[in-house]
Amino acid sequence: xxxxxxxxxxxxxxxxxxxxxxxxxxxxxxxxxxxxxxxxxxxxxxxxxxxxxxxxxxxxxxxxxxxxxxxxxxxxxxxxxxxxxxxxxxxxxxxxxxxxxxxxxxxxxxxxxxxxxxxxxxxxxxxxxxxxxxxxxxxxxxxxxxxxxxxxxxxxxxxxxxxxxxxxxxxxxxxxxxxxxxxxxxxxxxxxxxxxxxxxxxxxxxxxxxxxxxxxxxxxxxxxxxxxxxxxxxxxxxxxxxxxxxxxxxxxxxxxxxxxxxxxxxxxxxxxxxxxxxxxxxxxxxxxxxxxxxxxxxxxxxxxxxxxxxxxxxxxxxxxxxxxxxxxxxxxxxxxxxxxxxxxxxxxxxxxxxxxxxxxxxxxxxxxxxxxxxxxxxxxxxxxxxxxxxxxxxxxxxxxxxxxxxxxxxxxxxxxxxxxxxxxxxxxxxxxxxxxxxxxxxxxxxxxxxxxxxxxxxxxxxxxxxxxxxxxxxxx
Amino acid sequence: xxxxxxxxxxxxxxxxxxxxxxxxxxxxxxxxxxxxxxxxxxxxxxxxxxxxxxxxxxxxxxxxxxxxxxxxxxxxxxxxxxxxxxxxxxxxxxxxxxxxxxxxxxxxxxxxxxxxxxxxxxxxxxxxxxxxxxxxxxxxxxxxxxxxxxxxxxxxxxxxxxxxxxxxxxxxxxxxxxxxxxxxxxxxxxxxxxxxxxxxxxxxxxxxxxxxxxxxxxxxxxxxxxxxxxxxxxxxxxxxxxxxxxxxxxxxxxxxxxxxxxxxxxxxxxxxxxxxxxxxxxxxxxxxxxxxxxxxxxxxxxxxxxxxxxxxxxxxxxxxxxxxxxxxxxxxxxxxxxxxxxxxxxxxxxxxxxxxxxxxxxxxxxxxxxxxxxxxxxxxxxxxxxxxxxxxxxxxxxxxxxxxxxxxxxxxxxxxxxxxxxxxxxxxxxxxxxxxxxxxxxxxxxxxxxxxxxxxxxxxxxxxxxxxxxxxxxxx
Numbered sequence: 040x041x042x043x044x045x046x047x048x049x050x051x052x053x054x055x056x057x058x059x060x061x062x063x064x065x066x067x068x069x070x071x072x073x074x075x076x077x078x079x080x081x082x083x084x085x086x087x088x089x090x091x092x093x094x095x096x097x098x099x100x101x102x103x104x105x106x107x108x109x110x111x112x113x114x115x116x117x118x119x120x121x122x123x124x125x126x127x128x129x130x131x132x133x134x135x136x137x138x139x140x141x142x143x144x145x146x147x148x149x150x151x152x153x154x155x156x157x158x159x160x161x162x163x164x165x166x167x168x169x170x171x172x173x174x175x176x177x178x179x180x181x182x183x184x185x186x187x188x189x190x191x192x193x194x195x196x197x198x199x200x201x202x203x204x205x206x207x208x209x210x211x212x213x214x215x216x217x218x219x220x221x222x223x224x225x226x227x228x229x230x231x232x233x234x235x236x237x238x239x240x241x242x243x244x245x246x247x248x249x250x251x252x253x254x255x256x257x258x259x260x261x262x263x264x265x266x267x268x269x270x271x272x273x274x275x276x277x278x279x280x281x282x283x284x285x286x287x288x289x290x291x292x293x294x295x296x297x298x299x300x301x302x303x304x305x306x307x308x309x310x311x312x313x314x315x316x317x318x319x320x321x322x323x324x325x326x327x328x329x330x331x332x333x334x335x336x337x338x339x340x341x342x343x344x345x346x347x348x349x350x351x352x353x354x355x356x357x358x359x360x361x362x363x364x365x366x367x368x369x370x371x372x373x374x375x376x377x378x379x380x381x382x383x384x385x386x387x388x389x390x391x392x393x394x395x396x397x398x399x400x401x402x403x404x405x406x407x408x409x410x411x412x413x414x415x416x417x418x419x420x421x422x423x424x425x426x427x428x429x430x431x432x433x434x435x436x437x438x439x440x441x442x443x444x445x446x447x448x449x450x451x452x453x454x455x456x457x458x459x460x461x462x463x464x465x466x467x468x469x470x471x472x473x474x475x476x477x478x479x480x481x482x483x484x485x486x487x488x489x490x491x492x493x494x495x496x497x498x499x500x501x502x503x504x505x506x507x508x509x510x511x512x513x514x515x
Numbered sequence: 516x517x518x519x520x521x522x523x524x525x526x527x528x529x530x531x532x533x534x535x536x537x538x539x540x541x542x543x544x545x546x547x548x549x550x551x552x553x554x555x556x557x558x559x560x561x562x563x564x565x566x567x568x569x570x571x572x573x574x575x576x577x578x579x580x581x582x583x584x585x586x587x588x589x590x591x592x593x594x595x596x597x598x599x600x601x602x603x604x605x606x607x608x609x610x611x612x613x614x615x616x617x618x619x620x621x622x623x624x625x626x627x628x629x630x631x632x633x634x635x636x637x638x639x640x641x642x643x644x645x646x647x648x649x650x651x652x653x654x655x656x657x658x659x660x661x662x663x664x665x666x667x668x669x670x671x672x673x674x675x676x677x678x679x680x681x682x683x684x685x686x687x688x689x690x691x692x693x694x695x696x697x698x699x700x701x702x703x704x705x706x707x708x709x710x711x712x713x714x715x716x717x718x719x720x721x722x723x724x725x726x727x728x729x730x731x732x733x734x735x736x737x738x739x740x741x742x743x744x745x746x747x748x749x750x751x752x753x754x755x756x757x758x759x760x761x762x763x764x765x766x767x768x769x770x771x772x773x774x775x776x777x778x779x780x781x782x783x784x785x786x787x788x789x790x791x792x793x794x795x796x797x798x799x800x801x802x803x804x805x806x807x808x809x810x811x812x813x814x815x816x817x818x819x820x821x822x823x824x825x826x827x828x829x830x831x832x833x834x835x836x837x838x839x840x841x842x843x844x845x846x847x848x849x850x851x852x853x854x855x856x857x858x859x860x861x862x863x864x865x866x867x868x869x870x871x872x873x874x875x876x877x878x879x880x881x882x883x884x885x886x887x888x889x890x891x892x893x894x895x896x897x898x899x900x901x902x903x904x905x906x907x908x909x910x911x912x913x914x915x916x917x918x919x920x921x922x923x924x925x926x927x928x929x930x931x932x933x934x935x936x937x938x939x940x941x942x943x944x945x946x947x948x949x950x951x952x953x954x955x956x957x958x959x960x961x962x963x964x965x966x967x968x969x970x971x972x973x974x975x976x977x978x979x980x981x982x983x984x985x986x987x988x989x990x991x
């Protein structure tokens with residue numbers, strides 16, 4: 040590239056939204072196209088998604104699920120079979136009305152999610168308790184007609200996996216709902232270094248058609264929350280609407296209990312906003328397409344490039360290691376590797392070669408570490424683990440700092456104004472209070488956390504008796 | 516399952532089309548849904564696709580390509596930018612006219628292929644020869660509004676990968692076109708055990724918007740051909756329409772040269788029709804989700820299941836090994852594993868355990884082989900290789916038997932009537948002869964093979980001077 044790709048980005052504390060846009064473009068994660076609200080996921084962004092996808096897919100398979108693929112298009116009559124579902128999704132689907140040059144007799148929507156397709160299929164293939172459980176997952180694109188969009192966070196089209204399962208009993212479906220939420224939490228915490236809070240969505244915020252929705256919520260650098268994965272117990276709603284029945288162990292006809300759960304490219308937006316800084320992206324080593332970038336210093340000098348390539352060759356079975364042997368100046372290469380969030384930069388020049396060492400530079404702390412060449416194979420993997428852990432710890436510390444309690448609406452507003460972040464406050468359970476809190480503070484209920492505390496015994500909003508702690512925040 | 520899943524399937528020589536439908540349903544590769552012309556790819560079918568995809572994705576990456584993801588929806592004005600392209604695809608696209616409750620100002624088509632989206636992006640990101648080549652690929656779903664559909668072979672929606680590249684020179688683009696055709700041929704021959712013929716499509720059959728199209732063609736059991744992968748040299752057509760220009764090494768503005776190439780779920784249909792038999796699927800070991808199925812005999816007897824599970828445990832790091840410990844009768848398990856095309860069945864009963872051996876049964880030949888337990892780790896991988904090779908050899912032998920030459924239209928019709936298969940015949944190059952041959956014989960030009968022969972020196976149709984050998988066949 041003749042053009043300097045590492046231009047100044049907006050300072051995150053000056054304009055966080057602009058910082059985000061600058062980073063996704065300058066780190067070459069995405070590009071815009073003439074398709075409104077959609078994004079092009081560029082090689083660097085897609086490689087991150089592939090790493091996330093591979094980690095999650097492995098866990099989905101290990102927990103006994105099979106991948107399948109359902110049609111993209113859903114006939115309107117099929118979508119309408121479950122009442123709450125169609126009500127929730129109708130305002131945000133894209134409609135196909137013509138195929139080739141002909142108008143269709145029935146219009147088709149592009150799947151916003153695939154519950155109804157799975158339900159129809161399950162009715163066909165489930166007859167006996169011996170056919171249960173059915174544990175299916177699909178990796179797919181979905182479309183939701185959003186008005187305002189931002190790369191990864193909210194786009195007309197996004198990529199995700201959606202799990203859909205059928206079970207003999209209510210208890211089995213409940214356990215599945217919990218299990219898959221745990222899988223999502225593990226991917227966030229272990230792979231993406233994003234700490235999450237597990238909890239249940241309120242009735243108002245649950246999935247259209249679900250009995251209840253479990254969620255993991257994470258906190259961004261700017262103090263706003265992001266829903267990072269949801270797992271729904273669908274109960275028997277879809278099953279009754281579609282007639283998914285089976286003969287149980289006593290020979291009686293029963294209705295199956297269902298779950299569904301989804302995890303999307305949105306999480307890349309979370310990863311950017313949790314770990315990024317004023318130099319650009321900061322990638323957790325587990326998902327970084329390049330974990331170590333070798334930057335030769337004074338590469339025109341004899342032997343430097345040879346040693347650099349030899350190092351890459353020696354290390355590549357142990358880590359994802361790249362080399363920047365372009366004719367750009369080292370300073371530019373440093374900036375670029377920082378913008379791209381590469382966890383470790385490995386500098387090697389004539390003097391290092393003489394001393395049989397290299398310099399490792401950590402992206403997360405900026406720390407420079409001289410390491411003897413023969414120790415790299417053990418030292419780099421150790422350091423990558425340390426970086427992964429440090430990113431998690433920092434994010435957790437940030438969340439703890441930005442989590443406050445409120446007993447009154449005054450406290451609620453004050454803490455939100457001062458800190459942003461999560462506000463823990465008691466709630467009476469009435470939707471009217473939820474609505475009022477949103478109106479007065481712009482904060483929404485993120486979840487009723489599994490880990491409950493008793494802050495007061497009255498609702499933060501109406502002052503009536505309250506037994507539930509809710510976590511509130513402004514959210515993406 | 517209480518229902519017997521292994522029901523009689525139609526004999527392939529009685530009704531090949533019905534045999535095919537029976538196999539895809541009874542082997543549980545697909546199911547129908549209420550979405551016309553689309554299919555549900557069930558776990559067994561999708562696991563096969565994942566194996567094919569993983570093999571191809573590895574080769575695409577090894578040859579230096581990056582995966583990206585482009586939007587699903589294309590504005591009509593963008594699709595219209597390249598004239599031949601829109602003409603070719605307009606009759607078969609699905610149109611989105613409404614988003615949510617609003618009518619769109621401009622309708623959007625669901626991508627039938629993504630040349631225009633890549634072209635628009637390339638215009639944005641290519642400025643200099645230093646930005647070239649750009650070697651991108653995407654895994655995606657596409658929609659083409661087909662009138663008559665059949666699972667895998669022709670569906671409204673299908674899954675594929677589409678490669679899109681930009682190059683400095685005509686020569687570079689040509690080499691890429693050849694290279695990716697070779698990758699497809701390798702996947703077909705090495706992984707799917709399907710022999711292919713490489714060649715060029717005629718002008719009439721080439722991709723809408725391409726300079727020329729290379730193809731690999733394979734022959735099904737019933738003597739009909741199937742186009743198995745195509746690689747297009749797009750020349751500068753899209754690049755000129757979209758203005759994809761770069762400063763070359765001399766500082767002069769040049770237009771890039773492009774290619775595109777695609778490989779689809781259709782290949783699963785080919786695999787079924789090349790290798791299958793009257794008992795059902797026959798899977799090449801390279802793509803079989805289960806390569807070896809352990810069937811315990813007299814499994815109620817003490818120790819049998821323990822030994823069977825111990826065997827599975829011992830073998831699973833070396834192969835994909837399953838076990839059928841259900842309470843079905845062994846005979847049913849045999850039928851089912853044959854229907855599903857599992858390459859090797861491993862039978863183990865009390866007598867085998869006493870003698871410290873097992874019986875291996877080959878799906879491709881029916882051969883039974885007694886093997887000592889301690890030799891399984893080496894014997895099974897060897898046998899899987901032998902089966903893979905045997906399937907390829909049998910398919911090649913079948914194709915050779917069904918390939919004939921014709922010097923006259925009488926010979927052409929006679930051989931097609933008697934044998935079906937490929938007909939090699941000389942062609943003058945006129946589209947009118949191609950049309951006439953199709954009208955008289957229903958055969959289409961499959962390709963102008965790279966390996967040319969001189970059969971006569973006159974066109975099989977018009978009798979005029981002809982220098983090109985063309986391979987003709989009735990085709991899927």
